[in-house]
Amino acid sequence: MMTLTPTHTRDVQIATIGHNTIMVRSRTWERLKFEVEYSRQRGTTANSYLIQGDQIALIDPPGVSFTEIFIEELSKTIDLNRINYIILSHVNPNRLITLKALLEKLPQVTLICSRPGANILKTALKETQSIRCPETLDLGQGHHLQFITVPTPRWPDGLCTYDPATELLYTDKLFGVHICEDSIIDEDWKALDSDRLYYFDCLHAPQAKQVEDALDKLSRFSVKGYAPGHGCLVRHSISRLTYDYRYWCGQQKRQDFKVALLYASAYGNTATLANAIAQGLIQNGVEVESINCELANSNDILQAVETCDGFILGSPTLGGHAPVQIQTALGIILSSGDKTKLAGVFGSYGWSGEAIDLLETKLQDANYRFGFAPIRVRFSPTSDNLEQCYQAGTEFVQALKRNKKIRSPRISATESQINRTEQAVGRIIGSLCVITTQNGNSPKGILTSWVSQASFNPPGLMIAVAEDQNADLMRHTGDKFVLNILSEGRNVRRYFSRHSSLGSHPFSEIPTKTAENGCMILSEALAYLECRVERIMACGDRWLIYAIIEKGEVILTDGVSAIEHRKSAGY
């Protein structure tokens, strides 16, 4: 492995990182752009990769800031005419400039990307350009690449690439960091903690739901290294960083307020404003659910609007109108939204800006209150515009807090004491589990978080169940069950309820295997325990069941327990 000495001008660093695999890192020690994600001013790297099997693929040429030096250094490393494929983990106007410069030198190359990426490329490049969206690509010599689509609101065309020959996963925007250094791998990974979190907050916190889906998809690969689009290669902290990503995603759901940030953006300007507003919200402790209306269906929008405390709607103006997806989102909000929710409006426009006017007037007419004055930005935002958006996010949070006080009815002293006690008890948290029992050939499942370890020797646990949970198959000494401890981000819980299910549903819909004690193990659980009921006590309105753990296993080694947080113990 080779590392070059740092300089303080932009350069391109070349290093072998695996069998037939070279990292080509375009580096800058300066703040690359004025977006909030670069505000720590530690520079960044734009990472490209060359995989050389019988055929050769280049992954992710950098953006326009590096076009010339990148092509120059790449030509010294390889005869450009030998490159057969360019893989694009996402496409943006910035990257298109370098791509076009490369295509002039190697018109024979085939571009590989996701389907949404291909749609952008088809409008931007010559008709004759070869563009493909395969699931796999065999470069020879074991480099049988597999592609995984990871769409998010910010990068709808996101694509990761797995190479089984090196067990490297090319993760683009996931697992990166904006730091420019000489070292190419994460040997000193503890020092990266705060920068990694900052990067996550800026890029991924507003799209935590989709990042969780991406983590699920990527978890099925055996990985020896993450090769991200920015920063160093992740070799030493793979499980730690995966865990952190899951934890940080989960943390978003635990905030007191949630804001739905709905937008569309044909050329990326409104999306940039949305990111800056999201930062203002996130840095003030609010969960943000970003919805790119071009990708979302009506149900996604409805659900986001119903479950949020406030919503912010952003639109470009195209041909004197808001795009049809924004008009649909507005229709959903107006017909089903709660009028006491706080609203916000923003958008980029060129000369007339009708879309922003439309959103403002329609929401005003429907008696919505605004958390900040509508933001109108001409074409691409300046750093001042982005600062204004960040401040608008902050303002929105303050308005949300004031709004909540207005909406909360006054309660009597005794009621408020009961509520305070309930809220305090509600702070006891538990791991979310599915208990499975077996009734002849019919499996049963109950969702619960009322579980805790009760003894070391013998290993035992305690579960509290209510009469109406219908948990009769675990209420006699000797009864067997499996405790499936759920994993954060997998959303297996949606198949079960607090009341016992009986029959093939939902077990026919999710992967399972049978434990030695005959009960079902949910293959997507984090871990499972095979248990035998030892003692039962009637306590208050519950049965306390003490059970001995006979066997257990962790299924997902890099997962984290799903936890149920409650605001009150009253439900």
Ligand SMILES: Cc1cc2nc3c(=O)[nH]c(=O)nc-3n(C[C@H](O)[C@H](O)[C@H](O)COP(=O)(O)O)c2cc1C
């Ligand atoms: C095809 C087209 C039509 C446009 N029509 C309008 C218009 O009617 N009024 C206006 O103010 N701007 C118009 N614009 C300018 C866009 O609103 C502006 O470029 C904006 O930054 C786009 O935002 P976006 O990058 O989020 O898509 C138009 C731009 C294009 C490409």
